[in-house]
Amino acid sequence: MPLRLFNTYSRTLEEFHPLDSAGREVKMYTCGPTVYSHAHIGNFRAYLFEDLLQRHLELREFKVRRVMNITDVDDKTIQGSRSAGIPLAEFTSPFKQAFFEDLDTLRIKRADSFPEATDADQIAAMIEMIKTLMARDLAYQAEDKSVYFRINKFPAYGRLAHFDLSELRSTGRVKSDEYDKEHVGDFALWKAWDEEDGPVCWESPWGPGRPGWHIECSAMATQLLGEQLDIHCGGVDNIFPHHEAEIAQTEGCTGKKFVRYWMHCAHLMVDGQKMSKSVGNFYTLRDVLAKGYSGREVRYALMRVHYRAPLNFTWEGMEESRQALGRIDDWLARLREKANGAGASQSTKQGEQFEEGLDDDLNISAALGFLFETIRETNRALDLGSLDAGEASAWLQWWERIDRVLAITGKESALPPEVAVLAEARVQARLAKDWRKSDELRDELAARGWEARDTKDGQKITRRSGV
RNA sequence: GGCGGGGUAGCCAAGUGGUAAGGUCGGGGUCUGCAAAACCUCUAUUCGCGGGUUCGAUUCCCGCCCCCGCCUCCA
Structure with a gap:
């Protein structure tokens, strides 16, 4: 039976064949976290889906090369560093570290690389792409000094999301800069510096500023994986505008089909609503661990429902x-x-x-x-x-x-000495048919997280609900 | 309004044009000093609603209802 994957682009199940069919190499790009706070378990649902995909591809003897970006500069990270009164890098660093710890806790395989938006190489790559887009008239600098992608010049814009551009309407969720843009749907490639950015800025041919979010992924993906990817994943909320923008930017530069299989994961819900930071209805992995659950338990809970179906936590x-x-x-x-x-x-x-x-x-x-x-x-x-x-x-x-x-096998933990003492005492109590003492010891063991079972081969001690 | 996803037992959730996997919870049983685990057994005449096609539809078609998301922060 062939491997079949649902491609968001075609909205159909397609047989999976990587570009490099002979070498069986699969180039996979996965949108990573913005490190302005701890990722929540809804974010991790997406990363777990990607992990499952990678691991299954590997089981099927594909060689996966995966990249996941770390967004360490955007409005929220800048705002966070300002209110904390510390430099941007100092602000984001602990969240990066926490992210990697959480990946380990959930047994998510590490990508081959985790490029960061503030890497000088990456910034340079982004600027190069924007230059190309400018040269091709696919981008323009507006009066506010920011550089925007001109979606009217890219006919395929909207094809992934199946959006009709004339139907786009502002939800008012983002600061409106419509008056500077030719089309409401034009998105920023380079954001001109303003006071709120403080010391955060890079030089560019268009003046000081910082890259837009979308260009980050296009630059990193093409730099590290090449102009054409086999698989690109993310949450469904990334379909528009993020992935649509990535297609426009990348294909606008390369003229080649950017991604062959787009895959998107449905949301994790809480009380029937999407888990999100802005609504405030979220749990971080740490919150769930604090309730006594282990990483593999969270892993299983988030993985057991099909990735395209909403999952209520x-x-x-x-x-x-x-x-x-x-x-x-x-x-x-x-x-x-x-x-x-x-x-x-x-x-x-x-x-x-x-x-x-x-x-x-x-x-x-x-x-x-x-x-x-x-x-x-x-x-x-x-x-x-x-x-x-x-x-x-x-x-x-x-x-x-x-x-x-x-990746859900429990670790076999050795019996701690005090547990072993209790267990042995219980064996003795049972030999003496002292049921009362035997039951007390069973309760004591249970209180320590160990379960005593009496089988025909004698007493068995098992760790309950552990790692 | 446009574009998607979902609606199957208390809860979670597969699935097929031929009569509903599995997990979990709960009831009964075997085993046990009692338990636990394991196993056996019971729990949807029924798959959001209404039509249609068919010998037969949960599965195909048409219409409708409900929930959730996206429509420039978002996994």
């Missing part, structure tokens, strides 16, 4: 995820015990349905459905004693393969 959903992961943990523990180091006795071809689910535009629900069916069936066989060590080993091998995509 609830604590109930977090609890469901915790339970589901516990089920997987226990299953793996049983398999490991059964396999006991034996070699795999059968091919893992039996598990192909999982990967085929993902081939279908990352249908994670179908894939997980198959996983849980497999868990039930193998558990039943273990109960009946009809699953041998070699088979258990084969299923473990299968798990290792699919977990390259899921």
Whole structure:
């Protein structure tokens, strides 16, 4: 079964074939965070979707080269540094660091590079692109000294979003500078310096200022990945104007098709509304961790719903995820015990349905459905004693393969000494048939996050709801 | 108004022109000193509403309703 992905540009499912079919290299660009505060879990939903995509492509033996930008200069970062009374770089630095920590917590693979908007090389690349656009009459400098893209000169503008330019109307959410522009839809390539920018500015052929947000991605993508990308991702809210602008700028410079597959992820919702900083209805990863959930639990919770469907974030959903992961943990523990180091006795071809689910535009629900069916069936066989060590080993091998995509295996943590003491005391209490003491010790263990189970092979101690 | 996404059991969520995966919660059972885990079992005569096509539609077509998003901050 071929790998099929939904392309926003065509609004259809398309078979995926990278430009470099022989080398199997996939060039992937993903819009990253603006580091003016901590990213919220809605942002991470998008990054998790991209991680799932990258990991699945890699499972299918593609070599992914991925770039994610870090926007460290814009209105909000400047405003933040001003109100904090510190230089821009000093203001954004802790948020950059926190972002990378959060990626690790969520087990999101690092991109090959994370270019920053304020890199001198990147600024230079942006200025070069703007020069080209000016030379081609696709851009102009307005009376306010800023440079704008002239969308009327780019007929394809609006094609990605399926917008009719004459229908564009201002929502009034952004400071209106319409009087300086030829068309309301013209967007800034270079923002002329003004007082509010303080010391933040770069020299350019059009005077001091800073780059517009959209040009940043065009410059970084083409510089680091080339003029044509295989996949470009982001949240649906990036479709317009951001990605539309990227197409216009990049293709305006190169004359080549910029992106072959556009992929967008639906929003994370809270109480039926889009999670967003401006509404204030957001949770950062740290907020969720503070409630006692682990990174992999958040990972699972945000990943288990198809990326194109809106996902409502609830604590109930977090609890469901915790339970589901516990089920997987226990299953793996049983398999490991059964396999006991034996070699795999059968091919893992039996598990192909999982990967085929993902081939279908990352249908994670179908894939997980198959996983849980497999868990039930193998558990039943273990109960009946009809699953041998070699088979258990084969299923473990299968798990290792699919977990390259899921990345949700729990870490096996060693028993802390005081827990081991309690556990041993409980074993003794049970030998003495002192049920009362045994139950007390079970409660004590539970209070420390460890669960005691009595099986026919004796007491088992398991970490509950952990990392 | 334009352009999209979604509406399937308490909650989350797959799916197919032929009669509804899976997760979670809850009830019952096996096991257990009691539990836990695991397994078994029950929980949508029904897939937003109304038409149409069809032997048959949740799935195709038409119309409508509701929710969410985008229409120059936004993942």
